[in-house]
Structure formats: structure tokens, C-alpha cells
Amino acid sequence: MPATDRAHHLLGVWNPSYEADAMEAHLEVLLRHARAHRAEESEEEDVYVWWGKVRSSNRQQPMAHLDQVLALDAMLGDGSERELHLYLTDYRSLYVAHVAEITSDDVLDDDDDDHVPSYYREAGLSCDCWFRLFDIRRVVADDTLAVIAELKKLRNVHYHDRPVSLYGGMVDLPLLVWRDDEVRWFDAALRERYTNGRFWVEFDAEQGGNAAMQAELRDHRFGPALWEALDPAARSFIASAEQIFRAHHRDAAFDLSPVAVNLARALELQVNLVLRHALRRAPRDVRLANVDGTTRDLADGTNWTLGALADAIDRDDARVAWLGEHLRKGRWFTGSLPSVVRMVAEVRNAAAHTEAVPREAVVRVRAQLVGVGCAGALVELAGVG
Numbered sequence: 001m002p003a004t005d006r007a008h009h010l011l012g013v014w015n016p017s018y019e020a021d022a023m024e025a026h027l028e029v030l031l032r033h034a035r036a037h038r039a040e041e042s043e044e045e046d047v048y049v050w051w052g053k054v055r056s057s058n059r060q061q062p063m064a065h066l067d068q069v070l071a072l073d074a075m076l077g078d079g080s081e082r083e084l085h086l087y088l089t090d091y092r093s094l095y096v097a098h099v100a101e102i103t104s105d106d107v108l109d110d111d112d113d114d115h116v117p118s119y120y121r122e123a124g125l126s127c128d129c130w131f132r133l134f135d136i137r138r139v140v141a142d143d144t145l146a147v148i149a150e151l152k153k154l155r156n157v158h159y160h161d162r163p164v165s166l167y168g169g170m171v172d173l174p175l176l177v178w179r180d181d182e183v184r185w186f187d188a189a190l191r192e193r194y195t196n197g198r199f200w201v202e203f204d205a206e207q208g209g210n211a212a213m214q215a216e217l218r219d220h221r222f223g224p225a226l227w228e229a230l231d232p233a234a235r236s237f238i239a240s241a242e243q244i245f246r247a248h249h250r251d252a253a254f255d256l257s258p259v260a261v262n263l264a265r266a267l268e269l270q271v272n273l274v275l276r277h278a279l280r281r282a283p284r285d286v287r288l289a290n291v292d293g294t295t296r297d298l299a300d301g302t303n304w305t306l307g308a309l310a311d312a313i314d315r316d317d318a319r320v321a322w323l324g325e326h327l328r329k330g331r332w333f334t335g336s337l338p339s340v341v342r343m344v345a346e347v348r349n350a351a352a353h354t355e356a357v358p359r360e361a362v363v364r365v366r367a368q369l370v371g372v373g374c375a376g377a378l379v380e381l382a383g384v385g
Contacts, residue, residue: 007182008072009085010099010131011154011164012174016090018054018125023088023095025117026051027201030136033115034199047199048100048134050107050116051086052127053174063128064172065158066104070129073102083186086131086174087139087154091166094140094147098186101132137185137200139232141211146218149228153179181277193303194233194269203233210239217242221371226382230266231273237266238370238378245366256362257351263369264306264348266378271309271341274384276301278327286322289315306345314338329384340368340377 014022029049036042055063063069072084076099084099107130108121120127140146144166151164157176159169164177184190186200195203214235218227227235241262248254279287279299287299289312296302298312313334314320324330347365351357369378 006178007075007082007084008157009087009154009177009179010069010072010174011087011089011151011177012051012053013170014088014090015054018123019117019119022117022119023090023093025119026133027136027205029115029117030133030199030201031205034202038198038202048115048132049136050112051088051097051131051133052107052116052120052125053129053131055126055128065176066128068176069174070102070104072099076101083184085185086133087151087177088136089147089151091147092142092144093138094150096137096139096185097131097133098135099131100134102129103132104129106130135186135199135201136204137232138204141208141214143211143215143218145224146215146228149224153181155179187301189301189303190269194265204236207236207240210236210243213239213243217370221376222379222382226379229382229385230378231269234266234270234378237262237269241266241366242370245362249363252359255356256359257357260344260347260357260362260365261351263365263378264344264351267341267344267369267381268303268306268309270378270381271306271313271337272303274327274333274381275299275304275309275312277385278323281326282319282322286316286319289319306341306348310338310341310345313341327384329380332380333384337377337381343368 016022019025026049030047033042033047033049037044037047053063075082076084086097086099088095088097106127107116113121119125139150148166151166154164154175154177155161156164156169157178158172162169164170164175169175191197191200214227217239218224222230230238241259244262245256245259248256276299282299287297288295289298290296291304291308291312298304304312312319313323320334323334327333344365347357347361350361367373368376370376371379
């Protein structure tokens with residue numbers, strides 16, 4: 001990627017010596033405002049939290065590259081659709097925040113305390129700059145190995161564009177970083193479809209508690225490389241499904257429909273991401289498809305349903321040939337995956353229109369996707385790229 005085309009982002013570290021639960025304190029503020037908005041007590045633009053880059057009392061010099069950090073604020077009003085991200089870690093967990101504003105003004109002087117965790121004022125902390133955050137997504141929870149793998153996807157601008165390492169180059173924070181794949185963590189259409197319009201901070205709060213299951217699936221089912229290739233939301237859906245199944249599959253009275261629904265969401269999300277990323281490089285005639293009687297660009301950012309995805313993958317010979325040639329494991333993607341997608345779509349549609357899905361159908365979906373007695377379509381899909 002040419003240097004001039006790179007979208008720069010930031011990577012910071014929170015220090016538990018300032019506040020033992022610093023991230024939780026920010027999430028609590030953001031969740032409180034999200035719930036107020038959900039209750040129609042405030043506008044969506046009122047949902048935000050301020051994150052301060054705390055100035056160490058031991059540092060005598062000004063913050064390194066502060067001018068470059070503040071300059072990123074200009075891109076927020078340039079009319080582009082680029083997102084500005086602030087990655088945040090304590091080395092055990094990793095979050096990504098949607099930056100709305102960067103300022104060197106002290107927000108504690110601006111009568112905005114309701115959007116600032118109280119510990120900043122209580123501890124008398126001074127900050128080099130402040131980041132106003134619209135939303136925060138959890139990428140990794142309590143898993144240092146996974147944090148290391150995720151951070152390798154970021155390139156450190158001031159360290160010769162080398163991949164970020166927890167054990168080298170983590171100086172002069174926040175780091176100025178970029179990444180090859182330019183992920184849109186906060187895509188509005190994605191959020192609308194997979195969180196029912198809720199903020200990601202709300203989604204993560206509801207999906208919390210599956211970190212151990214995610215680690216188990218990574219280590220004993222997918223393997224680290226394939227697990228980390230999946231979108232974090234897809235990983236969360238899979239772990240939630242597996243957690244429910246393992247806890248209740250012996251209870252004949254328990255409705256296992258949520259297992260099928262969560263796995264279907266994971267499949268739909270990941271196939272959308274793979275197809276969109278692949279077709280952005282394709283000729284226009286390969287990208288265009290008839291969807292419900294309308295010609296649509298399959299790479300336009302729409303999150304297609306499972307049925308539409310299956311048709312998009314295998315119903316056009318030119319597209320089948322192009323995907324087969326340009327995707328890693330492209331022949332599996334165009335040959336084997338569509339039938340699995342259609343099977344899962346049938347079960348998911350049944351779950352949407354009836355009270356419960358037959359247990360044998362849920363067991364079949366789980367076996368086919370996670371891999372019980374077979375390779376597992378989600379495992380295979382993680383290797384497509």
C-alpha cells in the first residue's frame with residue numbers, strides 16, 4: 001500500500017497503576033449513555049466517553065509526536081468515510097475505539113464530567129491529550145497470546161513500519177500505526193445487522209463471559225492462526241453458541257435454537273467479509289449480480305443474507321471462476337461452501353418463524369460448522385483469503 005494512501009490509527013496502553021479498572025470505568029460511562037439513548041432520554045450524538053492520554057509525572061519532556069496525533073483530528077471532518085481507531089491494551093486484553101475527536105484542551109475544565117470517568121479528577125491526573133470515543137469494541141479478552149497476534153496486524157510508523165510487538169517498540173505512546181486490510185470496525189450497516197442497532201459496547205457487555213470458551217476453541221478446534229483470522233464478532237458468536245450447546249445439550253427440554261442462530265450469524269458475517277474483500281479487486285462485471293430483481297454491486301458494503309450469499313458465490317460462472325482463481329482455497333469457497341450456507345439458512349429461517357428448531361437440526365448445524373466428524377465449514381472458511 002503506498003504510504004500516501006495509508007490511514008493512520010493509534011495504539012495506546014492503559015496503566016493499572018492510575019486506576020485498577022481503567023477500561024471498565026470507561027465502558028461503564030459509555031454504557032450508561034448508550035442505555036440513556038436506548039431509553040430515548042438522549043440523542044445518539046450524546047453517547048461518548050473521553051479517554052485521556054495520562055502524562056507521567058516522571059516524564060520531563062513533551063509527549064513525542066503530539067503534533068502528529070493532534071493532526072489526525074483533521075481527518076475526522078474531511079468528509080471521507082474513513083474511520084479513526086484508537087487501539088487500547090493492557091497486554092492481556094485488546095479493545096478498539098471509534099475516535100470522534102482529539103484535543104489537547106483539558107476536558108476536565110469543560111464541564112463535561114458526565115462523560116469522563118471520575119478517577120481522572122479524583123487522582124488529579126494530567127493528560128497530554130484527550131480522545132472522544134463514540135464506541136468501543138472488545139477484540140481480545142484476557143488472552144495475551146491473542147493480543148500479540150492481533151497487534152502484529154498493525155504497523156508501527158515510527159519503528160520502520162514493522163509489525164507492532166509487545167516486546168519491542170512500545171515506546172512514545174500512543175503509537176502511530178496502520179494496517180494492510182483497513183478494517184471498518186464500526187461500519188454502520190454491520191452494526192445494524194449483527195447487534196440490532198446497538199452500540200458495540202452494549203453487544204460486548206451482553207456477550208461477556210465467553211473468553212475461556214474462545215481460548216478453548218482457538219487452542220483445540222481452530223488453531224491460533226485460523227481463529228485469529230475470524231472477525232472478533234464472529235468469534236464471539238461461535239463461542240456463545242458453543243457455550244450454550246455444551247451447557248445444555250443433554251437437557252431435552254432446553255431450546256437450542258440460539259446455538260443455530262449464533263452460528264448462522266458467525267457464518268453470514270464471515271462470508272460477507274471474505275466476499276466483499278475479494279470482490280473489491282474484481283472487474284465490475286464480476287461484482288454485479290441480480291439480487292431480488294435488482295442489479296447490485298456485491299462489494300458495495302451491504303451485508304447480504306445467507307441465501308443471497310450462496311447465490312452470489314455459485315450462480316454466476318464468471319464469478320465462480322474469478323473467485324476460484326483469486327482466493328486462497330477458492331475452489332472450496334465456490335464449490336463446497338454454498339450448499340452449507342443454504343442448509344444453515346433453512347435452519348436459521350425456521351428459528352425466525354417458529355418457537356424452537358428441532359434439536360437434530362441444531363446438532364447438524366453445529367457439527368457442519370464447528371467440525372464434529374468433519375473439517376468444519378467455519379474452520380475452512382477462516383483459511384479463505
